[in-house]
Amino acid sequence: MLENKISNAVIRRLPRYYRHLGELIEMGVERISSNELSMRMKVTASQIRQDLNNFGGFGQQGYGYNVKHLYVEIGKILGLDKKHSLVIIGAGNLGRAIANYGNFEKRGFIIEGIFDINPKLTGSTIRGIEVRNLDEIEDFAKEHEIDIVALTIPKAQAINVAERLARLGVKAFWNFAHTDLNVPDNVIVESVHLSESLMRISYMLENGSSFD
């Protein structure tokens, strides 16, 4: 809002910068130039400088960028300095994979609940979190502030649950169902369509050439 307007292309790249900077910190690297980083990340140095400049001058001429500082600043831009509550709908393999990946919690994404329709799963626990019956999701949403809902259920159910929860004020969906969701435009939808990803591989196998 303050800034003129950050382009989508830049936003899509930010998490990757964040990841690489984190790796550099682990390696004990204190400073890095756009040129060194460009070789590591296989993008142009010009793009890195221009991307980062959207958010202010993090670098210094003759020195480069301070890795730790840049990491923290990009983290703030991405909102990783704040906690976000996450609810998982679907306790199948995919839902459990997300629930069990500990690094999300480290980044401030707190799993507040897991829901499923299958009575064989409800009542069991995943990482200490009880799997509740999906019927309870609306009451739960009223009692808890939910930032993000991960949908790891079949498409018909995903569409239905998303509509209901959007009405209750959920602002973001992380959609793993193989469908588009039907929610108002102001609701955030980030979809992970695995079948589309696999089809792109198929295309590339046919036609050679790889893309970002």
Add this chain to the structure above:
Amino acid sequence: MLENKISNAVIRRLPRYYRHLGELIEMGVERISSNELSMRMKVTASQIRQDLNNFGGFGQQGYGYNVKHLYVEIGKILGLDKKHSLVIIGAGNLGRAIANYGNFEKRGFIIEGIFDINPKLTGSTIRGIEVRNLDEIEDFAKEHEIDIVALTIPKAQAINVAERLARLGVKAFWNFAHTDLNVPDNVIVESVHLSESLMRISYMLENGSSFD
């Protein structure tokens, strides 16, 4: 190669057209205009016409596009008329999620093997496929033609396995590890970085605005 050169942006959209056309077939829709499709998919009609025209004139003035025909043609472009062998490295929740999602097989992606390093998992079966010890992967790769390797293991192992298998001629990796792979440029890498996806949601929660 034949065609002048299809832009990346177009390729990235093809699987989504394919999915929507599949849904239209299920609904019994026989023909559709770029304008109707544009409302369904929430993209411009102009973009649809231009995208499809990259591959030849599938439409007809005054009529629109024949849904079934377009679906089949896009399927061919994506290489879905051919079978592809798939090996999954990592029998954790994510690997099992992929193995258990039956629709991949319908699209011609045949799971030829599942591998893991964990002795508690090796020997068990997933959808009738035995989980083998990761040590056997290189022998397996020599005996079988593997088109695609899905990596659902931690990053250090993923980098290592990808390097070894790329040397043995594997041409495509479906990478779920939170890292870049280190393979030659002619090897296809399609990465699904869940943490980056989640960070984009975090950014959007902070800054409003949603993007494709």
Add this chain to the structure above:
DNA sequence: AGATAATTGATAAATATTTGACAAGCTAGG
């Protein structure tokens, strides 16, 4: 069969994104 409405494919214009180039400023070494 002719008139009207629908709809594509193609072209051109408008936007968006990426890359190249370089002055200005900082570092580091003597």
Add this chain to the structure above:
DNA sequence: CCTAGCTTGTCAAATATTTATCAATTATCT
């Protein structure tokens, strides 16, 4: 404290992508 060598931030040029427009063609209706 001065100089040589880096390296950024910025501006402009080059590419890539998206959108608007419209002539030409086909379907549909009477």
